[in-house]
Amino acid sequence: MMSMPNDIITIRHLDLYYGSFHALKNIDASFVRQRITALIGPSGCGKSTLLRVLNRMNDLIDGVSITGQVLIDGDNIYRRDTNLIQLRKKVGMVFQRPNPFPLSIYDNIVYGPTLHGRPHKKELEEILVRSLEAVHLWQELRDRLQQSALSLTEEQQQRLCIARLLAVEPEILLMDEPCSALDPLATLQLEELMQELVKEYTIIIVTHNMQQAARVSTDTGFMLLGDLVEFGPTSAIFTRPKDSRTEDYVSGKYG
Numbered sequence: 001m002m003s004m005p006n007d008i009i010t011i012r013h014l015d016l017y018y019g020s021f022h023a024l025k026n027i028d029a030s031f032v033r034q035r036i037t038a039l040i041g042p043s044g045c046g047k048s049t050l051l052r053v054l055n056r057m058n059d060l061i062d063g064v065s066i067t068g069q070v071l072i073d074g075d076n077i078y079r080r081d082t083n084l085i086q087l088r089k090k091v092g093m094v095f096q097r098p099n100p101f102p103l104s105i106y107d108n109i110v111y112g113p114t115l116h117g118r119p120h121k122k123e124l125e126e127i128l129v130r131s132l133e134a135v136h137l138w139q140e141l142r143d144r145l146q147q148s149a150l151s152l153t154e155e156q157q158q159r160l161c162i163a164r165l166l167a168v169e170p171e172i173l174l175m176d177e178p179c180s181a182l183d184p185l186a187t188l189q190l191e192e193l194m195q196e197l198v199k200e201y202t203i204i205i206v207t208h209n210m211q212q213a214a215r216v217s218t219d220t221g222f223m224l225l226g227d228l229v230e231f232g233p234t235s236a237i238f239t240r241p242k243d244s245r246t247e248d249y250v251s252g253k254y255g
């Protein structure tokens with residue numbers, strides 16, 4: 001697959017095994033900068049695994065073997081000398097359930113910047129305001145920054161987790177079913193936030209919710225049993241899929 005100048009991520013001939021189980025099969029795909037791309041497909045098809053490939057989170061799992069290339073900004077992140085801390089700063093991830101540190105709101109945000117550098121107090125204040133403003137939490141939380149992050153609602157916690165990523169200035173945000181703990185209203189609000197964030201960041205979202213993919217994404221990849229069956233503009237995937245398996249899925253045949 002050709003890589004175009006506006007592609008931020010290019011995956012080439014990627015295979016991933018959990019032990020002898022072939023979980024990702026010869027994946028080729030490119031993700032466009034400052035766009036939302038959705039990965040859809042039935043449970044167990046490999047969506048989360050593919051997402052984790054993009055910041056090498058699978059490396060943490062015993063027995064995983066990976067071949068192929070993943071270029072981010074032209075660099076193969078599977079090179080032996082990749083700095084994983086830098087990689088995960090550039091490619092941040094939010095999960096199904098919000099996972100703030102059991103620390104204050106303030107400490108959740110300043111943790112990353114402090115780990116990556118030695119910012120002055122004033123810089124930290126700026127990062128704090130900027131990150132919380134970006135997720136629309138600043139007004140709500142400015143007077144209780146020392147309160148535990150765990151005292152927040154699920155939606156606030158998920159926003160805080162996103163703010164925590166923004167604090168270290170990522171380029172790419174990976175979101176693995178980020179709304180699964182949220183009610184429908186909070187889900188819509190988080191989707192609105194994604195639409196704002198995509199003006200500055202590249203977002204890749206795994207979702208089992210086809211309506212969500214249709215609402216938020218510009219491009220969609222449909223996966224089945226470790227294959228990336230079809231990848232293209234979201235409107236085409238949902239209204240005129242090329243592959244009959246995609247059509248079966250988007251018309252509800254796989255549940």
Ligand SMILES: Nc1ncnc2c1ncn2[C@@H]1O[C@H](COP(=O)(O)OP(=O)(O)OP(=O)(O)O)[C@@H](O)[C@H]1O
Pocket residue numbers: 018021023041042043044045046047048049050061208
């Ligand atoms: N750590 C692991 N060890 C062994 N097999 C795994 C591991 N993680 C995932 N798998 C298997 O790999 C396949 C893909 O899993 P993955 O979680 O990526 O799918 P998914 O499409 O995200 O599914 P879901 O929507 O249920 O989260 C599944 O068959 C799963 O059982």
